[in-house]
Amino acid sequence: MTGLLLPLEQAPAVAFDVALLDLDGVVYRGPTAVPHAPEAIAAARASGLGAMYVTNNANRPPSTVADHLTEIGVPAAPEDVTTAAQAAAGLVAAEHPRGTRVLVVGGTGLRQAVEAEGLVVVDSADDEPAVVVQGFAPDVGWTQLTEALLAINAGAEHIASNLDATLPMERGVAIGNGSLVAAVVNATGRAPRSTGKPQPAIFQQAAARAGAQRPIVVGDRLDTDLEGARAAGYPGMHVLTGVDLGGALLTCVPAQRPTQLAHDLRGLLEPHPAVEPDGDWWRCREAAARFDHDTGSVIVRRGAADLVLADDVEIDLDELRAACVAAWAAADDAGRPTLLAARPQIRVRPPAEDVGAIA
Numbered sequence: 001m002t003g004l005l006l007p008l009e010q011a012p013a014v015a016f017d018v019a020l021l022d023l024d025g026v027v028y029r030g031p032t033a034v035p036h037a038p039e040a041i042a043a044a045r046a047s048g049l050g051a052m053y054v055t056n057n058a059n060r061p062p063s064t065v066a067d068h069l070t071e072i073g074v075p076a077a078p079e080d081v082t083t084a085a086q087a088a089a090g091l092v093a094a095e096h097p098r099g100t101r102v103l104v105v106g107g108t109g110l111r112q113a114v115e116a117e118g119l120v121v122v123d124s125a126d127d128e129p130a131v132v133v134q135g136f137a138p139d140v141g142w143t144q145l146t147e148a149l150l151a152i153n154a155g156a157e158h159i160a161s162n163l164d165a166t167l168p169m170e171r172g173v174a175i176g177n178g179s180l181v182a183a184v185v186n187a188t189g190r191a192p193r194s195t196g197k198p199q200p201a202i203f204q205q206a207a208a209r210a211g212a213q214r215p216i217v218v219g220d221r222l223d224t225d226l227e228g229a230r231a232a233g234y235p236g237m238h239v240l241t242g243v244d245l246g247g248a249l250l251t252c253v254p255a256q257r258p259t260q261l262a263h264d265l266r267g268l269l270e271p272h273p274a275v276e277p278d279g280d281w282w283r284c285r286e287a288a289a290r291f292d293h294d295t296g297s298v299i300v301r302r303g304a305a306d307l308v309l310a311d312d313v314e315i316d317l318d319e320l321r322a323a324c325v326a327a328w329a330a331a332d333d334a335g336r337p338t339l340l341a342a343r344p345q346i347r348v349r350p351p352a353e354d355v356g357a358i359a
């Protein structure tokens with residue numbers, strides 16, 4: 001794959017066999033569905049695309065995640081969900097025989113995932129676990145962290161379900177698993193292995209569980225979903241319904257770049273246009289953009305009055321595609337992460353149509 005956007009002549013729902021879908025910011029936001037997500041997933045599934053939901057949440061078991069999806073209008077079964085807990089347990093099972101003792105620091109989802117692999121969950125370093133597996137749960141505290149430290153100091157390996165420093169909450173961000181892992185690492189001095197996004201293991205395990213031959217990752221975070229997709233060697237469609245929006249995309253480094261851009265999950269149902277060079281410009285259908293080296297900004301072609309991408313400027317999706325490739329190609333040519341002087345907070349106009357037939 002090149003580091004730029006790739007065209008798809010057929011809709012992803014037809015071109016791929018399984019979508020590995022992130023949840024928060026892609027399918028739902030907390031208790032409610034992301035607009036158009038249930039209808040788009042239903043239409044994509046009707047055309048033959050499988051759906052596997054992939055989450056770094058290691059606390060909630062797959063059955064709880066599936067129940068929540070079903071409640072918001074996205075019918076799902078537990079086997080349609082891959083959690084970071086399962087990815088961590090899967091790694092332990094791949095390297096250790098059944099019956100291996102594992103100290104679990106975390107919640108129900110992690111305990112169940114470890115037990116499902118035929119491993120034995122223990123709670124004390126005195127049980128001489130071979131591995132410490134650590135995932136988020138709100139009640140993880142000093143007692144569990146100290147058992148982890150004692151076990152690791154006695155020779156156990158330390159594996160983290162994910163290293164997300166924070167968790168989104170309605171009141172702001174909360175302490176995430178990575179920050180609790182950091183407490184242990186501060187005491188051991190040794191970094192753990194991690195299996196959650198952006199590590200490729202969780203996507204590779206999800207693809208294997210779904211029997212996917214041609215998977216596509218769909219996510220809203222460049223530093224987890226899309227970086228993980230690149231690491232796994234899978235195409236990645238980025239949607240604009242979650243964390244990372246237009247400005248973050250323009251400055252995106254090669255290891256985190258998506259291969260397709262969509263406003264929301266309706267992007268599974270349509271072909272994706274090519275972005276091609278045209279002199280100094282990059283053209284996407286009727287849209288065009290170029291990088292301006294004098295100002296360190298991206299300019300979108302708008303006839304007589306070309307538009308400099310700055311805070312609060314609104315563009316459409318083809319203009320964003322052209323603008324991203326213009327910014328990325330200029331950075332690649334210079335061998336730099338980005339040449340943009342600022343990260344403009346641009347807005348991207350959503351398409352007006354409801355979910356329609358697959359194009």
Ligand SMILES: [Mg+2]
Nearest residue numbers: 022024025220
């Ligand atoms: Mg997300």
